[in-house]
Amino acid sequence: MVNQRNQRPLLTLDTKQKINENGGGSSPSTTAPQNSIITRKVHQVVSISSSLAENDSLRNALQYLGTFYGENTVDERRNLRGVLESKTLDTHKELLREFTKVNERLELLDNVVGDLSKACSLIDEQMRQHESVTKSFLVQYNNTQQKLSDSQHRQKLISTFLTQFQLTDAERDALLYHPITQTFFRTLNKVHDIKNACTDMLRTHQQKSGLEIMEEMSGYQDTAYERLSRWTQEKCRLLSSDVYQDSYADEHDEHLYGHLLVEQELKNALNALSGRPVLLRCCLKEIVSARKTALVSKFFDALHGGRRRPIEMAAHDPVRYIGDILAWIHQSAASERELVDSLLSNDESEPGTPTSSSSSSLQSYSFGVLDETFQVLNAHLKDKIDQILNGERVDMIVYFRLGHLMELYRFTIGKLLGMNSSLPCYLSELRSMVDHCFYDVLQKQQVVVSLTLNLKPPNDMVDLMHKLTDILNTLNQSMVPQESREQEFSNIISAVVDPILSNLSSTITSQENISDMYVFIVNCHALLHNTLSPYDFATKKSEVVMAETDKIMEQFISFQSDQLLTNVGIKQILDLIKNNQKPLSAVDGLKPEQMSLFMQSLYVHLFSTSTLLLSPQQQCDKISSTRLKVYSKNRITTALSDAYAQVYACIQDLENQYDNAKEIAFRTPQQVKILLE
C-alpha cells in the first residue's frame, strides 16, 4: 500500500521532467530558422504521441496532469512548477506520516519479539531442568518395558500351561454341572491326560505343583465319574423300554414295541466308566435289570401274546412247546447279544472316548451281562418243564426227546451266551432232571420175561422194544457226538436190555421143557437184535446178543439132535460103538442080527421122514427168524445123517467082521443124506 502511494508521485515527477526537457527545447525559437523549429516541434509531438502510445507511465502522468491543469494559460504554465512542487511536498508529508505509523508498528513488533525471546530462553531453561529430571524416568521406562515383555512371555507360558494343566470355566461347568454331552467326555479325557502329564511332572523339580494339580484333577474326576455313573444308571434303566406297550388297548391285538435307543453318549459313558470298575458294575447291574424286565415281558408276549401263533398254542405237545420256547430264547439271545455288544463296544475312534487301557476290557463284561440277564428265564423255563413233568402221564419218549432238545439248545445257546453261562448250565441241570424222569419210567418198564405158549416174545417186551426203537431213533437223530451217544446208549441198555438178557439166561436152567425155552430165548434175542442192529452205536451190543443167540442155538440144536438120535435109537448104537473094542460084531447089542433089525427099522423111519422129523421140525418152526429156522433144521438133519454115516462106516469096516455088511446096511450115507434133505 505504501508502495502504490509512492509510485504515483514518482511517475508524475518523471513525466514533468520530460515535459520540462521538451519545453526547454522549444523555447529557443530565435536561434534556428522557423521551418526547422516547426519541424522539430512536429517531430517532438509525433515522437511524444508515438511514445505516449507506447509508454503507459507517460500517459498516466499526462492524465494526472489533466486533473488539475486547466486552461493552457501562461499563468498556469508559470504556476505549474509550484503546483507540482506543492503536490510533491504534500505527497512527502503524507509519506512521512505513513512511515511514522509503520515505525510505531515495528516498535511494537520489536517488543513482542523481545518478549518471545525471553520466553524462549525461559523455556529452554525449564527444558534443561526437566531433562535432567526425566532422564531417570526414561531409564525406569526402559526397565519397565523390558519387564513387560518378560511378563508377556511368562503370561504366554502360563496360559499354555493353564490350557494344558487346568480346565477352563466352561470345561469345568461341562464336567460338573451341565448335561452330559460329548464335551463332558472330552473334558473327562482331558482331566485324565492332565493327570498323566502330572505324573511326568513329578519326575521334574515341579513336584509340588504336580501333586497339587493332580489332587485337583482327581477331585474333578471323582465328581465327574459319580455324575456320569448316576446319569448312566438312569439311562440304563430306560433300556427296559423295548417292552410292548399296552396290547389290550389295540383292537387289532398287535403289540407295539418301543424304539430302543442306544445313544452314542451311553456307549461313551460306559466306555469312560470302564476306568472305574466299581461304578461300571453298578451301571451294568442296571443294564441287567432293565434287560431282564424287557426279556421277561417279551417272553410272556411270545408265550401268550395275541399274535397269530403264540407259543402257548403248542402246549399240548410238550416237545414242540419246549422246542418253541428254547428257539425263542435262542433268537432272543442273538438279539440281546447284539444289543449288549453294541453297548459295550470300545470304539476308540469315537471322539471323547477315554483311551484308558482298561477300556479294552469292556467287552469282557458282555458275557457277564448276558449271563445274568438270561438267568431270569431259568425259573420260567423250570416252571414250564415242571408243568410237563407234573402234568398228565407223559410218555417216556417225551422225556427223552425233551432231554435231547435241551442238549441241542445247551450247545446252541451256549455258543451265543458262553458255554459256562447260567442258562446253558441250567439247561443241562434241567436235562438231568428230565433224564432222571426218563430213567425212572424206563426202569419201571421192566418186563418179567416168562415163557409164552407160542414161544414168541411176550407182548410187554414187544411194547418195550417199540419204545426202545423210538428212543434209539431219537438218539440216532440227536446231535450229541458218537461217544456220548454210546454212553447214553449203554445207560439205556443197562436199564432195558440187560435185565431182559439176564432174565432170559436165568430161565434156562429153571425150566423143564427146555426145548421150548431155547426157542423162546432165541425168539426174544432175535427181537432184541432186530431192534438194536440198525444203529451204529448199538453194533457192539447187537453182536453180543448175536453171540448169545448162537450159543443158545447150539444148545437147542444139540438138544434136538440128541433127542432125535435117541428116539431113533442110533444114539445108543453110537455109544456102544464108541465104548467097545473091535470086532464090534461080537459086542452084545451090535451083533449082526441085532444090527440088521435096527437098520431095517431105521430105514422104515427114514422113509417116513415126516414122522421121524416131525417133533424137532415143529420145534424149529417156532423159531421166528427164518434164517435160524432153516439153519436149525439143517443142522438137525445133518446130525442124523452124520450119525448114520458113522454107523454105516462101522458096519462096513472089515475089522468089525460083519459078514453080510452090504445086506445089513444097504443104503449109503449119501443116499440117506439126500433122502433127509
Added chain:
Amino acid sequence: MSGAHEYIFKYIIIGDMGVGKSCLLHQFTDQKFMTDCPHTIGVEFGTRVIEIANKHIKLQIWDTAGQERFRAVTRSYYRGAAGALMVYDITRRQTFHHLASWLTDARNLTNPHTIIMLIGNKLDLAEQREVSFEEASRFAQENGLIYMETSAKTGENVERSFIETATKIYQNIESGVLDPNSVESGIQVTTTLIEPAREQQQSGCSC
C-alpha cells in the same frame, strides 16, 4: 457307525440238506465261499447291514439245518420271519421236488406277508443242471414267489437275492401292508440315535 440301523429284518433260509444254505449266508455276510462247509447243527445265524432307500437295515439271517432230523427244531424258527429264502440245488432234481413240502411249512408257520424267495443255487455247476430255469420260474410264478438263480461259490446274484427280498419287505412297510411295529412282522425298529451335527455344535460352543 456300523451299528446304526433303523430296521432289523428277520430272515430264514430253508431247503434240503446240501443245497448250499450256509454257503449262501457266508457268501452274503463275509463275501467268502466256504469250501468245506460242515452240516449245520440245529440253527445258526448271521447278520449284515444293508442300505435300501437311504435306510440302514440290519438283516438277521437264521440259517437252518436241512437234515430231516432237525426239521422239528428248525420249524420253531419260522415264527416272525419277514423274509424266507427257499433254496434248492439246480443240479439235484430231488431238492426241487421237495420244495412243495418246504413251501407248505413256510406258508403255515410264517405270516401272510412274509416274502418268500425261491433260490436255485449252484449256478456255477450249470452244465450239470437238472432243473431248467423255465421250470423253476413257472413253479415260482404259480406260487407267487420271487425267483433267482445264484452261485454261493462265485457269489453271483447272492447279494441281489438278499437285497431284492429286503426291498420287497421295505416296500410293504412303506405301502402300509406291513406294520413294522407288530412282532410277527419279523421287523424291529431300532433307532440308534447318533447326531454328529448336534455334537459338533455343542462342542464348538464350549471350547
